[in-house]
Amino acid sequence: MEETTATETTATETTATETTAxxxxxxELEGYNLLWADEFDGDTLNEAIWNRELREPGWxxxxxxxxxxxxxxxxxxNGCLVLRALREDRNGTxxxxxxxVNSQNNAQFQYGRVEVRARVPEGQGLxxxxxxxxxxxxxxxxxxxxxxxxxxxxxxxxxxxSYSTIHYGEPHAEQQGIFYLDSGSFSSDFHVWAVEWxxxxxxxxxxxxxxxxVNDWFTAAGGEEQPYPAPFNQPFFVQxxxxxxxxxxxxxxDSTDFENARxxxxxxxxxxxxxxxxxxxxxxxxxxxxxxxxxxxYNGDFADDxxxxxxxxxxxxxxxxxxxxxxxxxxxxxxxxxxxxxxEEYSIQLVQPDLPVVNGHTYRxxxxxxxxxxxxxxxxxxxxxxxxxxxxxxxxxxxxxxxxTFTYEFTSNERDDNYGRLEFNMGNHGYTSTIHxxxxxxxxxxx
Numbered sequence: 001m002e003e004t005t006a007t008e009t010t011a012t013e014t015t016a017t018e019t020t021a022x023x024x025x026x027x028e029l030e031g032y033n034l035l036w037a038d039e040f041d042g043d044t045l046n047e048a049i050w051n052r053e054l055r056e057p058g059w060x061x062x063x064x065x066x067x068x069x070x071x072x073x074x075x076x077x078n079g080c081l082v083l084r085a086l087r088e089d090r091n092g093t094x095x096x097x098x099x100x101v102n103s104q105n106n107a108q109f110q111y112g113r114v115e116v117r118a119r120v121p122e123g124q125g126l127x128x129x130x131x132x133x134x135x136x137x138x139x140x141x142x143x144x145x146x147x148x149x150x151x152x153x154x155x156x157x158x159x160x161x162s163y164s165t166i167h168y169g170e171p172h173a174e175q176q177g178i179f180y181l182d183s184g185s186f187s188s189d190f191h192v193w194a195v196e197w198x199x200x201x202x203x204x205x206x207x208x209x210x211x212x213x214v215n216d217w218f219t220a221a222g223g224e225e226q227p228y229p230a231p232f233n234q235p236f237f238v239q240x241x242x243x244x245x246x247x248x249x250x251x252x253x254d255s256t257d258f259e260n261a262r263x264x265x266x267x268x269x270x271x272x273x274x275x276x277x278x279x280x281x282x283x284x285x286x287x288x289x290x291x292x293x294x295x296x297x298y299n300g301d302f303a304d305d306x307x308x309x310x311x312x313x314x315x316x317x318x319x320x321x322x323x324x325x326x327x328x329x330x331x332x333x334x335x336x337x338x339x340x341x342x343x344e345e346y347s348i349q350l351v352q353p354d355l356p357v358v359n360g361h362t363y364r365x366x367x368x369x370x371x372x373x374x375x376x377x378x379x380x381x382x383x384x385x386x387x388x389x390x391x392x393x394x395x396x397x398x399x400x401x402x403x404x405t406f407t408y409e410f411t412s413n414e415r416d417d418n419y420g421r422l423e424f425n426m427g428n429h430g431y432t433s434t435i436h437x438x439x440x441x442x443x444x445x446x447x
Contacts, residue, residue: 010033024267027333029113036107039267040081045074046446050101053241057096063127064252067269081276083242085126085261088286091353099263100241105197107236108135112272113152114151115194116240118265122187125252126156127243128263130193140221140231144172147219147231147368151204152193155249159187164204164212169229170220170417172387176205177212190266197236199229200280216283227280239279266390271303287418288292290444296355297422300440305329315352323347323427336424338432345394347427355381355420357391362411362447365392365422367440374400375431377424381410381442393423399435409445 024039038049045052052069059067067073075082083099120128132149140146148167155161165176196203204212242263243249252258254296290296299307300312309317309327310384315334317327328335328352339346344380357363365381377399380390392410422442426435 026269027066027266028242029271032273035109035272037267037269038081040076040079040265041348043076045076045081045101048375049103049107051104051106053100053102053239055100061246061248063243063298064094064125065096066243067100067241068097068332070097070099070329073097074101079266081240081265083128083240083263083265085242085244085258085263087120087256087258089347096244098244100239102133102134102237102239104133104237106237107270108237109272110233110235111197111199111276112270113194113196114238114418115192115267115271116151116265117190117192117267118189118263119188120154120156120159120186120263121242121257121261122156122185123252123256123258123261125159125245125249126261127153127249128156129153129239129241131239131442132195133239133318134231135207135235135237137272139234140219140226141170144168144174144219145170145219145231147217147234147236149195149197149202149232149236152206154186156187157249159185159305162186162191162193162206164193164206166202166214166217168217168219169386170223171378171389173217173385174387175214175217175385179209180212180231190264197232198212199233199276199278200282201434202232207232216285216339223365229280236267237272238270240268266400280299285357285418288354296442296444297354297440299350300442302329302332302334302438312353315350318351319347320344320347320349321347321350321427333344333438336426336435336437338426338434341432342427342429344425345425345428346388349426350424350437351421352440352442353384353419353421355416355422356416356444357381357412357420358444359412359414359416360446362409363391364407364409364443364445364446365441366405366443367437368403368405369397369399369435369437370401370403371399371431371433371435372401373431373433374398375425375433375435376429377435379406380423380425382421382423383414383417383419384421386417389414391417407440 055067085098107381130227144167150165160181194205203214321344324340326337375378380394
């Protein structure tokens, strides 16, 4: 295929401002040229690159903070950009300010490697992010049609977990990778997040470990689907911010330490290759094959008791948002034990991903389930790459010591999806009794 040169960018080549310490020499990266970087060696924000973004509380995601241009919220210190969240009382009510900067109109670019070394704060309701938005958000339409690249987000009630995500489409779709630290935390030490953005693929890394690869996305403008690789075929700019509260992390509480609510960024480096192959095509959608008996659930009878429940193939077991439990396979059953049911229905969750959901097709879900004491469980078929819509709506079932068989049917009127996901959600309802599940089936019964 023909090799073509990457779209010329308007990124501003910058140099360090007056510093109180020797300037950092930005390292070279094999296969790339340095496009621009900020090592934050000075004592003031480099306004040739960064804008201080001003926003009122509640501007997005029901966040609580006001983004200001105050030196109390945005400053450079000890070789780092610091975005600090502050709490004060106004008329007897908590009021939060914080910092956000972006490189819009100063250092936008199309394709490259973005690398950021940073340390996040710790505390309920704090939400730092390293992300990118298009220079011309109106090219394909407002979010999510325009596209969004989230290199890093951390919910600071758990600073051992970070998220890398892309948003796009009409309707809204997303793809997300999650990275779990084996030791330490993102608040105790600095860590490095990166994305390698190419015309037909993005690869996300945390501490040089590959977290997510994406090469399949879409969008529409004016109701018409646009040619791939839209919307990620236009210049984007970098954003850094520390949010307070919002729909995802929840609000701060009395335990949140605002004396140390500091998001520290050691550097931002953007590299670009000499050339990129622009002749890319959207990969064909590949659907899972059914087993010989027509079941799309692999190991639905739990005959394979050696299956790894911690990966994302076939069955996997999740503990999120304070959920604590365990899962094991024995005697042709999966047995889920719960110590703490967490704060969300998905805090204790059993999932089988990558199920086919084809527009106009009808599917049947069947399973046997029991609990050692009376309790409930929520079952659904969700769309993790299509805005978490539900093909089979969240359905609460009451279960107890007697085995029961449940059967549900649904017909999809959504666009084709090869990443449907069967979920058993066992959190947040105050129950910890052990659940047993077997004979799980997912069948296409379209006539």
